[in-house]
Amino acid sequence: MTAELWHLGRAAATILCMFIFHVASSDSRAQARISGEMGPSLAALQKLRYLDLSRNDFYGASIPLFMGSLENLRYLNLSSSSLSGRIPSQLGNLSNLRYLDVGGSDNYLDVVDLAWLSRLSLLSYLDLSNANLSPVQDWFHMELHLSHCVWHGPIPEELGNMTSLQVIDFDYNDLVGLISSNLRNLCHLEELYLDYNNFNVNIGEFLNQLPRCSWSTIQVLSLANMITGTVPLEVGALSNLTELDLSYNKLNGVLMKEHFSSLFKLEYLELGGNSLKIDIEQNWVPPFGLKSIDLGSCLVGPRFPEWIRWQADVYSLCLRNANLDDVIPEWFWVTFFRTKFLDASGNKLHGSLPANLQHMSVRMLYLGSNMLIGQIPGLPVNISYLNLSSNSFSGSLPSKLKAPLLEQLLLANNQITGTIPSSICQLTELRRLELSGNNLTGDVMQCWMESDSNSSVSNTNSAGQFGSVMVSLDLSNNDLSGEFPKFLQSAKNLVFLDLSFNRFFGILPKWLPEKIPLLQILRVRSNMFSGHIPKNLTDLESLYHLDIARNNISGSIPWSLSSLKAMRVISRKRLGYDFEENDLEVSDFEESVPVITKGQTRDYTFGIYGLVVNLDFSCNSLTGQIPEEIKLLIGLTNLNLSSNQLIGKIPIQIGALKQLESLDLSYNKLSGEIPSGLSALTSLSYLNLSYNNLSGMIPSGPQLQALDNQIDIYIGNPGLCGYPLSKNCSASTTDAEPSVDHEDVDHISYLYLGMGIGFVVGLWVVFCTMLLKRSWTIAYFQIIDKLYDEVYVRVAITWARLMKKTHDDAV
Incomplete structure (x- = not known):
């Protein structure tokens, strides 16, 4: 061979x-x-x-x-x-x-x-x-790096022969079981990385398998894994430890100061993502100086932990979802003024922030989902990410937003008033802006006018313009006005745009596909936009969520709906934007996005938002028919065309939309029969066809009969019959106009036409004959006179008899 x-x-x-x-x-x-x-x-x-x-x-x-x-x-x-x-x-x-x-x-x-x-x-x-x-034997400077190797199975016992081994890095594999007892000879072990494997063992048993002779030499113990159980006090015996990473395990129980009292060299403490309770006295002074602290999702509160006050060299501090119910102490802003990453979101922190944070070096500050009040402070000069959403901040935005490196500004769901300051136009690095759920007023056009005054229109897509690197913009649920924001002509990278629930007016611009070609989500519902739906709007090939409901849009629905390519594929995660490459992750989008579907508002987190493929044109003044091309949008999960003036029939191939979960065509002027294909929509859980001119038998099928409020689905269509309505289809044929075959209708039409022609011809024959012969004319009228006399005599006699009878009865 x-x-x-x-x-x-x-x-x-x-x-x-x-x-x-x-x-x-x-x-x-x-x-x-x-x-x-x-x-x-x-x-x-x-x-x-x-x-x-x-x-x-x-x-x-x-x-x-x-x-x-x-x-x-x-x-x-x-x-x-x-x-x-x-x-x-x-x-x-x-x-x-x-x-x-x-x-x-x-x-x-x-x-x-x-x-x-x-x-x-x-x-x-x-x-x-x-x-x-x-x-x-000893090789590669006594280090063994086999991370990301899709390695399945136990740690081989043969490693025990590598007695001079100092570093073991088996991160991101599929290792199982305990560390082999044969590793007891690894007395020089300094760093052990076993993150993201599949050990699923008790941490006490795991530590007991570590070679005892290495307990005084090991410096790094990184076990972000599936480790279970309570952390034993023996972890404090690892006296040379500089990094302890037990994050994202299934650990529980209580950690006390005794766990850390001998860890004099500890610099990195990563415990986030567990169910641990940190029970340390407020006046305890740690023996170490930490550089990174992660206590996210641990039970730290309700009081703010005083012992972290002594960790002045920390560059990263995470207290997210730590059950804190306290005021942020004043020393916090002094101790951590050099810290780069601060996260205390998802707690019950109250009180106000300092009026000015410009002295701080923080690059990422996350305080969202708390109970903070007061005004938005002056921003740190070098800040890149700021999240103060879902608090109770009030007053106006700072008039001078001096943060040239700011990439994310999240201030949603507060009580901020006033206008958007013009200084926001200087934030040319802004990739994500969320101001939704406030009480902002006024126009948002000044950014365009300011930039336009310094550059030609042809350069609006160049770098350095406000919006040129923007990926997400949410201004919904305010009281903003004006026309569609023109500065968005610079936003060639925009993926998410929400202007809903404001007072914007004018037309939807035709430049959207050209200037914002990557747009995936467009929400402008509940505004005052008018005019027609731009036909080229369907050129947005990545668009899978289009909501223009509750405006004054008129005209017909474009037949070119089939150009919406993102809606022509079965639903999946559609966030095509490379968040990792652009240093913006889906996980950063922690706020939920409302979607009107199934007759109610539902909140979807951004991570699964791509599974909702939505087309909502409801509550406008649209006319004409539903385009047949809608059958090509097989990825649709929600279709709402209700409360318009649509006519014609429901497209017969609407049953091709197999992913459809919600369909609302109510309050239109649709006619004809309900397509039987609706019964094939196995994902359908909400249907509303009420108040149209539909007729005929309601199609049957297990999916349709399993829907809630079935009578409400068809109410307002007097021509419909069959289950679930009380109107029987066989009985309705006698009560309503008879259903006549088209061939029979044609025969009846010809019969009436023949009778009419015969009557006219016969009448003219009689008149022509009398005109030609005078004696016949005299005889004809004599007969008429005689008939008249006889009828008159009979009517007079009958009338006299009735009067006499009435008189006798009265006497």
Whole structure:
């Protein structure tokens, strides 16, 4: 079989473009396995990126050294192929390698040196299972870094032979079980990183498995994991510890000062994301000087922890959701004036902030979701992120917002009044602005006018303009007015825009698709916008949430709805904006976003907002028919066209919208029958077709019959019949106008037409005959006179008899 590999390699070497070489054996596809040795001709495949030789039989051959010359390889799979010998260090030359698998029960490979792994900076998958690590001696400066290797299984016992090992980094793998007791010889261990694995063990048992001889040498213990139980006091015996990271575990119980009294060198204390209670006396003075403190989600309060007062060198402090119910002490702003990151959001902190925070060095200040009052303070000069949302701040915004580096300004859901100051136009680095849920008034046009006075219109998309890097803008639920904000013509990166519940007027601009091409969410409901829906609005290919409800929009719904490509795919997380690359994460969007769906307002967090695909044109003055093209928006979860003046029939293929959860077409002038396809909408949980001119039988189906308030769905349509209405369809045919076949209608029309023509012809025959012969005319009128006399005599006699009878009865 060696010759076979040689010929394959030679033929493939002539191809200059990227290609894949896959000769793996699979029981479902082939009975035979390639055997022998790997021929040197494989070295000619210098363009090779994918090589899979797994599940073959190489008769105990070693991995050839030339494998390290295939520098374009990204995928190399040699698993379960009866290989033996040393893993060559030449594999470290494969700098583009992402996937390496040399494991499996059929391989018997020795790991003598793993220093070459440090050169594989792009490696994301490594499988060394069943490899013999015992020959490994001190290497790579006595450090073992195997993080992000998708490594599954227990920590191998062979590590115990690496007696001089100082650093073990197994972060972001899938390691399970306890640390092997065979590691007791690792007396020089200084740093142990086991973050984000799958140990799921008790922390007491875990610490007992650490080599006792290393308790006086270990400096870093990082176990952000699935560790359970209560933290034992023995953790305080790690006297040389500088970093203790137990964050995001399942720890509970109480931490006291005794846990920390001997940790004189501790600099990093990370306990966030647990259910720990911090029960430390207020007057305790710690023996250490911390640089980073994370007590997020721990039970720290209700009083503000006094012991952190002595940690003046902290650059990061997190007290988020720490059950604090207190006033922020004055010393806080003095102690932490050099701190870069401060987070005390999600508590019950009350009182006011200092009038001016410009002396502080903080870059990120998060105090949202508290009970703070007073005015918004003067901002720190170097601040980048400020979150004061969901408090009770009042008064006006600072007239001078001197924070040129500010990227996020979150002041939503407060009681701020007045106008938006013109100084906000100087915040050209602003990526996210949230002022919703306040009492702001006035126009927001001054940013455009100020920038326009200094530059030509053609340069409005250039860097340095207010809004040019903006990703999210929320001005909803205020009393703002004016036309659609023109400064948004500079916002080419905007993804989220909410102007709803204000008093904006004018038309929706036609420049939206050109100037804001990345827009995904547009909410302008409950304003005073007028005019037609711009036809090119549907050119916003990323738009999956469009809400223009409760305005004065008129005209027809554009047939080009099918251009909304983001609504033409099945719902999924749609935030296409690269938040990580732009230093803005979905997790930063902690505020909920309201969506009117299923007849009520529901709040969705931004993280799952992409699952809600919404089209809401309700409560306007739209006319015409519902476009048939709406059937192409198969990703829709909410469609609301209610309270307009739409006519015609419900599109017969509306049943194609399989993801639809809420459909409201009420209060229109729709006619015809209800499409039977509605019964196929298995996700539908809300339907409203009331107050239209619909007729015929209501379609049946388990999904429709499972809806709540079924009569309310169809009320106001007198022509409808069948369940759940009391009007029986078979009985309604006699009460209402008979249902006539079109062919019968045509026969009746021809019958009446023939009768009319016959009557006219017969009448003219009689008159023409009398005109031609005078004697016939005289005879005709004599007959008429005679008939008249007889009728007159009979009526007179009958009338006389009735009068006499009436008189006799009265006597």
